[in-house]
Amino acid sequence: MTTPLIITTAITGAIPRKVDNPAVPVTPSEQIESTHEAFEAGSALVHVHVRDNQENPSSDPELFRQVKEGVEKHCPGMIIQLSTGGRGREPTERGAMLHLSPDMASLATGSVNFPKQIYENPPEFIDALVADMDKYGVKPEIEVFDAAMLYNAVNYAKRGQIGSPLHVQFVLGITNALPARRPLLEFLVSELRELMPDATWSALGTSRFQFEVNKWCMELGGHTRTGFEDNLKIGKDRLASSNAELVKLVVDAAPEYNRSIAGPAEARAILGLRPIAA
Ligand code: MG
Numbered sequence: 001m002t003t004p005l006i007i008t009t010a011i012t013g014a015i016p017r018k019v020d021n022p023a024v025p026v027t028p029s030e031q032i033e034s035t036h037e038a039f040e041a042g043s044a045l046v047h048v049h050v051r052d053n054q055e056n057p058s059s060d061p062e063l064f065r066q067v068k069e070g071v072e073k074h075c076p077g078m079i080i081q082l083s084t085g086g087r088g089r090e091p092t093e094r095g096a097m098l099h100l101s102p103d104m105a106s107l108a109t110g111s112v113n114f115p116k117q118i119y120e121n122p123p124e125f126i127d128a129l130v131a132d133m134d135k136y137g138v139k140p141e142i143e144v145f146d147a148a149m150l151y152n153a154v155n156y157a158k159r160g161q162i163g164s165p166l167h168v169q170f171v172l173g174i175t176n177a178l179p180a181r182r183p184l185l186e187f188l189v190s191e192l193r194e195l196m197p198d199a200t201w202s203a204l205g206t207s208r209f210q211f212e213v214n215k216w217c218m219e220l221g222g223h224t225r226t227g228f229e230d231n232l233k234i235g236k237d238r239l240a241s242s243n244a245e246l247v248k249l250v251v252d253a254a255p256e257y258n259r260s261i262a263g264p265a266e267a268r269a270i271l272g273l274r275p276i277a278a
Helices: 028-043 061-074 123-135 147-157 184-195 207-219 243-257 266-273
Strands: 004-005 006-011 046-047 081-083 104-108 139-144 167-172 200-205 223-226 259-261
Touching: 004 266, 006 061, 006 167, 006 200, 028 046, 028 061, 046 061, 061 081, 081 266, 104 123, 123 139, 123 147, 139 147, 147 184, 167 184, 167 207, 184 207, 200 207, 207 223, 207 243, 207 266, 243 259
Parallel strands: 004 259, 006 046, 006 223, 046 081, 081 104, 104 139, 139 167, 167 200, 200 223
Antiparallel strands: none
């Protein structure tokens, strides 16, 4: 028996700029192309940040719209998740694209110190994002950068503000936030299982921890995330040639952990999302 594995690809990050790895997709057409390659390689879910003409993080709903439309056209059924993440963006604009009704959007349920800034998610700001996601039929992916965010998300679910089942992404390896330590992931997963038995989860590791965390996820029964947002390299020194190459690493390792790759229809069923439109 194999267990299905949803592979998320975070195609373009807030921090790694194209100059660090020329293969990072920046324009909407590059992003659509890169997503298509990742989709063909086995990724059922894309996590999207967009960039402006100067390659800076952007909140422009038009850019999100273009990427969403292109992915819908070229990657039938792929789950589209837009980022409400904070780096380089004004708080008031971070949810400005939710009216596009993507399948999912990321949601950090707390604040945390990044190395050089506070990733600010004040209570009323989270409330507003939660309300907008509800209004536009967007399922949140809870981004857990610190343990308190897990318990806060559970409280949102218990109050009925966030629908069940929860889907949680554990973010490991950011300096000053959660380290990429397996006992920590095991603890967080056990807490989630106890508090929200129907929840689904995934984890990501940054930089050199990416593939290591992918393997932990596969072994522990979770889903997993890869892509250039979190890491630019294969191994220690070689720049990855594409998001698809990072996806393929996970796909190739999956049988070892008795995991089968979830296609878009299966991934939608697992996450409780609307089925692929006929
Ligand atoms: Mg992100």
